[in-house]
Amino acid sequence: MLLKLFDLTGKTALVTGGTHGLGMAMAVGLAKAGARIVFNDRSGDKIHTALEEYRKHGVEAAGYDFDVTIEAQVIEQIALIEKEIAPIDILVNNAGIIKRVPMIEMDVAEFREVIDIDLVGPFIVGRTVAKSMIARQSGGKIINICSMMSELGRNTVSAYAAAKGGLKMLTRNMATEWARFNIQANGIGPGYFATSQTAPIRHEGHPFNEFIIHRTPAGRWGLPEELQGAAIFLASAASDFVNGHILYVDGGILATIGKPSNEL
Numbered sequence: 001m002l003l004k005l006f007d008l009t010g011k012t013a014l015v016t017g018g019t020h021g022l023g024m025a026m027a028v029g030l031a032k033a034g035a036r037i038v039f040n041d042r043s044g045d046k047i048h049t050a051l052e053e054y055r056k057h058g059v060e061a062a063g064y065d066f067d068v069t070i071e072a073q074v075i076e077q078i079a080l081i082e083k084e085i086a087p088i089d090i091l092v093n094n095a096g097i098i099k100r101v102p103m104i105e106m107d108v109a110e111f112r113e114v115i116d117i118d119l120v121g122p123f124i125v126g127r128t129v130a131k132s133m134i135a136r137q138s139g140g141k142i143i144n145i146c147s148m149m150s151e152l153g154r155n156t157v158s159a160y161a162a163a164k165g166g167l168k169m170l171t172r173n174m175a176t177e178w179a180r181f182n183i184q185a186n187g188i189g190p191g192y193f194a195t196s197q198t199a200p201i202r203h204e205g206h207p208f209n210e211f212i213i214h215r216t217p218a219g220r221w222g223l224p225e226e227l228q229g230a231a232i233f234l235a236s237a238a239s240d241f242v243n244g245h246i247l248y249v250d251g252g253i254l255a256t257i258g259k260p261s262n263e264l
């Protein structure tokens with residue numbers, strides 16, 4: 001009976017940007033719990049490779065080509081998904097980019113691009129999916145992928161922090177406005193994870209790599225599959241009375257002020 005709480009059998013999950021990285025890892029976790037998986041890519045050229053990768057995990061996924069910032073594409077492709085596959089029960093707003101540039105040097109266009117993808121994108125996709133959930137009176141689950149930067153600043157990632165901080169509050173507004181339709185909107189806030197997005201600052205000898213290993217009480221970078229439990233929880237009936245919550249999966253980073261470099 002307890003496991004039933006976490007059972008996603010018969011549910012359809014859309015994971016944006018789920019061609020690799022954290023998105024694919026969370027999607028595989030949702031599939032392990034029984035969900036049918038749909039993902040998107042903005043250029044379509046990664047869908048075939050991603051489908052093969054999902055098959056290696058024993059998952060028969062479906063890939064769709066749309067950019068989360070282009071509302072016309074989002075509306076058209078989500079309607080197609082709901083026609084060809086099934087109505088969406090679970091949305092994971094995972095697609096996102098980062099630009100690491102000091103504010104003084106950052107072009108306004110660069111700043112806007114990050115905000116557009118990391119904050120406006122989840123609004124567009126979230127609203128499109130929620131409209132369908134409301135029309136069907138089905139209820140549903142929305143999971144927005146936030147960040148340590150939803151809570152903390154860091155040199156060079158101003159646009160990303162502004163977007164992820166905004167995404168935390170967008171999540172709370174989704175929760176506020178859509179709870180009455182039995183839609184639970186929550187966030188997952190990953191700490192520092194080993195993906196292509198962090199590869200430039202994670203390699204051996206990079207000062208940031210040493211910093212993060214020391215700053216994280218767990219003493220290491222997270223593994224993408226370590227987000228699967230949080231994703232299953234927030235996608236399942238186990239979280240039906242959880243709304244507007246950001247679940248941080250960070251190895252303890254937000255729990256601590258940190259320690260001197262000479263302390264273990």
Ligand code: NAP
Nearest residue numbers: 017021022042067068094095096147190192193195196197
């Ligand atoms: P990633 O490897 O860069 O993957 C991001 C995905 O989003 C890519 O597949 C990318 O597609 C897609 N994407 C970007 N812009 C898009 C758009 N406009 N429309 C559709 N898809 C788009 O990143 P990740 O490390 O897996 O992170 C995934 C999410 O977790 C991001 O939101 C990130 O901010 C967040 N996060 C990551 C970490 C971490 O440590 N890695 C920690 C906290 C939060 P393309 O390949 O075409 O660019």
Ligand code: GCO
Nearest residue numbers: 098147148149190191192198
């Ligand atoms: C960075 C990293 C972080 C992580 C993540 C931390 O440059 O600081 O890329 O932003 O991606 O968001 O939670």
